[in-house]
Amino acid sequence: MSVMLTKFESKSNRVKGLAFHPTQPLLAASLHNGSVQLWNYRMGVLVDRFEEHEGPVRGVAIHPSRALLVTGGDDYKIKVWDIRPQSRRCLFTLHGHLDYVRTVQFHHEMPWILSASDDQTIRIWNSTSRNCIAILTGHSHYVMSAQFHPKEDLIVSASQDQTNTPNSAPGTFDTFDNFSTVKYVLEGHDRGVNFAAFHPTLPLIVSAADDRQIKIWRMSETKAWEVDACRGHFNNVSTALFHPKHELIVSCGEDKTTFRREHDRFWVLAAHPELNLFAAGHDNGLIVFKLERERPAFAMHGDTLYYVRDKYVRAYDINTGSDIGLLSVRKFGSPYVPPRTLSYNPAERAVVLTISSDNGLYELTALPKDAVEK
Structure with missing residues (x-):
C-alpha cells in the first residue's frame, strides 16, 4: 500500500x-x-x-x-x-x-x-x-x-x-x-x-x-x-x-x-x-x-554510505567513489515495497531493513564479504 x-x-x-x-x-x-x-x-x-x-x-x-x-x-x-x-x-x-x-x-x-x-x-x-x-x-x-x-x-x-x-x-x-x-x-x-x-x-x-x-x-x-x-x-x-x-x-x-x-x-x-x-x-x-518517499533508506558508517537502490543494498565509498551492489532485496514484499529504513551493524557487518506494512515486516541480513559491482 x-x-x-x-x-x-x-x-x-x-x-x-x-x-x-x-x-x-x-x-x-x-x-x-x-x-x-x-x-x-x-x-x-x-x-x-x-x-x-x-x-x-x-x-x-x-x-x-x-x-x-x-x-x-x-x-x-x-x-x-x-x-x-x-x-x-x-x-x-x-x-x-x-x-x-x-x-x-x-x-x-x-x-x-x-x-x-x-x-x-x-x-x-x-x-x-x-x-x-x-x-x-x-x-x-x-x-x-x-x-x-x-x-x-x-x-x-x-x-x-x-x-x-x-x-x-x-x-x-x-x-x-x-x-x-x-x-x-x-x-x-x-x-x-x-x-x-x-x-x-x-x-x-x-x-x-x-x-x-x-x-x-x-x-x-x-x-x-x-x-x-x-x-x-x-x-x-x-x-x-x-x-x-x-x-x-x-x-x-x-x-x-x-x-x-x-x-x-x-x-x-x-x-x-x-x-x-x-x-x-x-x-x-x-x-x-x-505516493511514496523518494529518499532511499540509508545509513552512514565511516566513509561508507549504505543505501537501497534498484532493489539492492549498495555501498558507496565517499573517498574512492566506488558504488557496489551488496545484497538483493527483491523478495522484500509481494509486490515489492521499497524499504523504509536501513540500519547498519558494523560488528556483525549486517543490515536491518524495515518496510511500512500492516505486519511490520523487517529483515536482518549479513552482508556478503565478496561483493561485486551491479
Whole structure:
C-alpha cells in the first residue's frame, strides 16, 4: 500500500481543473468561481490569478514545451494565456462551443488544442491559425472529458451517455478534415462516464463513472474490451489516472473518502509528467502529494554510505567513489515495497531493513564479504 505524503495544500473555492507545469514547480488550478490560479507548490505561493472567464472554469492545461496555458469554461469559451512572468495575459479566445467546456488539452507535438463540451462534441483547434479544424461527434450526451493519445493518432472521450469513445483520425493525424472515424465504443458502465485516460505506454484505457466503478480496457487494432473493474468508491468517481511510472491507478470521487476528508468531494486529479507528484482538487481547495518517499533508506558508517537502490543494498565509498551492489532485496514484499529504513551493524557487518506494512515486516541480513559491482 502506497503512502500519501502531502507536499502542498491550499484553500480556495471548488477546484474543477488542475495541470502541472512539466519543468517548473507550477500548478494551474481552475475554480468554480471563475478564477484560474497559478501556484508555486514548492514555495507555497500564489504566483498569479487570471479572471477573464464568466462563470466556472472546468478545464485547464499547460503546454508541454511552451509558456502557454489553456482554459475552458461555462461561458462556452476557450482562452489561451501567456504565462511568462513578465507578460502574463490572455492571448486569444476561441469561440464555437454551444455549451459548457469540460476539458481542454494541448497536443504534445502539433499546434492543436482539444476540447470537450456539454454540446455533445469534441473540437480540435489550431492554436496558430486560431481556427476549429475538426468537430468530432458520436456522443449523445455531455462529453465530460477528451484526451489525446501520448503517441498514436487517437483521442479517447468520456460521456454521460455511458460510453468511452476512442476516435481515430482518417489517414495521418495532421491532415484533418471536419470529421473523424469512431474506432470503437466501450460500453460497460451502468451510469454516465466522467473521465477516460490512456495509459502512457501500454494499450490500455482507464475510465471513471457515476456507477462508482473504475474500469480498465485493453485496445487492439480492431477492437477494445474490458479487462478489469475496480470497486471501492461509495459515490460517483470523478477521475482516474494511470500512475506514470508504476502499476497503479489513482482515483478520486464524490464519496468524501479520499485522504480521509469528511466534507470535501474530490473532482479532479492531475499527474506530473515526470515527477512522483499528484494534485487533487476538492470542494475547498487543492492538495499536492506523493505516493511514496523518494529518499532511499540509508545509513552512514565511516566513509561508507549504505543505501537501497534498484532493489539492492549498495555501498558507496565517499573517498574512492566506488558504488557496489551488496545484497538483493527483491523478495522484500509481494509486490515489492521499497524499504523504509536501513540500519547498519558494523560488528556483525549486517543490515536491518524495515518496510511500512500492516505486519511490520523487517529483515536482518549479513552482508556478503565478496561483493561485486551491479
